[in-house]
Structure formats: structure tokens, C-alpha cells
Amino acid sequence: MLHPPYAILACDVFSDELIELGGDPPPWRALEFLEMGLHDQPDKLRQKIQQSIHDLESDREVQAIVLAYGRCGNGLVGIRAQRCPLILPQAHDCISILLGGREAHDAQLKKTPGTYFYSPGWVRGKRVPGPDREAYLREFYAERYADDEDMIDELVEVDRDAFEHHNCAAYVSIVDRPATADYCKDCAKHMQWEHTTLKGDPSFLQDLLNGNWQPTRFLTVEPGQCVAADVEGNLVAID
16 A cells, blocks of 8 residues: 555554564654653653654655554643644554454453453563562652652552452463563462463554554544544544
8 A cells, every 4th residue: 555654653562563563674764662651641741742743744754654652641632743644543542552453452351351451562661560560660659759668658559459450461462472471471470360362463553554544543633733532532633
């Protein structure tokens, strides 16, 4: 399929999948990853994305910018481009994208409501429930509350309580990463959860890479338009 020369701006949760599916040579003109921890700070995520769009538009060869992001706590709401159309997946989050769409995501949650999803990117970020998460959080909070051990303990406890309703660790596999797959099993054992492996569906990412940006699955935001969300949470373009 013919498509304009494009750049990809992506959360690094997708780095394994995008690089492997992209092949050699890859179909994009430019590829930039932003740190996945920005999901925790939607305003900062929005600022970083907006700045990256501005930088990518400075390359006159780039004629479109694809954002490999889900809704991400509305971190995309408010962004716009001046010269290039923006292409955004209509997906709740990265797991919906890795499973091929919201339908597969919803089906797994209907089958096992207590599912917590793992992927190579989430495992690499040490953000998943498991043996390393508490150490990661203690280091993270120590940077902010260095002199308040009680506060750090309280925040770690709150985080632990947040997973009480989960009972299954589901590893979403698109690329072959045995070490991260095994780590998910270790996490399930650590959390005393069930474990399952879900075969990911690369079609969403493949369509993204191949320029197959159907309006049923992708939103096109024309230059000057702004990204917004409707009452159902779908991304829309407004003038």
C-alpha cells in the first residue's frame, strides 16, 4: 500500500515489536521512542509528545506522523501538528494494540476479570507486579521523599493493595522473548496468581507500519486540528 513518508512517535513499551515487525530496511523515515513512565504523568506526556511532533515536522521529508500510543489517560488530548497529519490508533491502551484491538482485550477481561497483562516492554520497565516492582517503587519514591521512610512505606503498601482484585498474569506474545515470558511466570508465582500466555495479534501494528490506516481503527488528525476525546472515550479530531 502506498503511503506518505512518515515518522513514528512511540511509547517504548512497543520497541521490541515495532523494530522486529519493521524489518530491514524499516518502512519509516524516522522512529522516536518516549519513556513509558510518562504514562504516570499525562500532562508531561502531552508536553513531550507535542515537542517531539514539532521536532519531527522540521524534517521536510516527513509527510505524516504516526503515534504508537493508546489513550493513555488522555495524555494525547490537546496535541496538534502544524504541517503533517497525525495518525492515531483507536485503542484504549497498549494491550489493546498488542492483542489486535479492543475486542480481544475486552474478551479476555470478560473471561478472566482479574487479568493483569504483561508484555516485553512492561517487563523491561520493571513496572509489573512481581518480585522487582517493590524495589523499583522504593527507589522511585526515595527520589521524592528521601527523608520520609514512613511515606515511602505507605505508598508501597497502597501500591500492593491496588492489585488485590487481580488473580491472573497474562503474557501477551508477539515477538519471541523467552526471558521475559519466563519472568511473567515468576511474577505469577510471586503474586500467587494463575498464569496464561496470550498469542498477540500483530495486525494492528502491521497496519500502522504499512500505512493501512483505516478510519475504523485509526484516527487521522489533519494539520491544525486538535486531538480530543468524546463521551465514550474515543479519540476525535476537532478544529
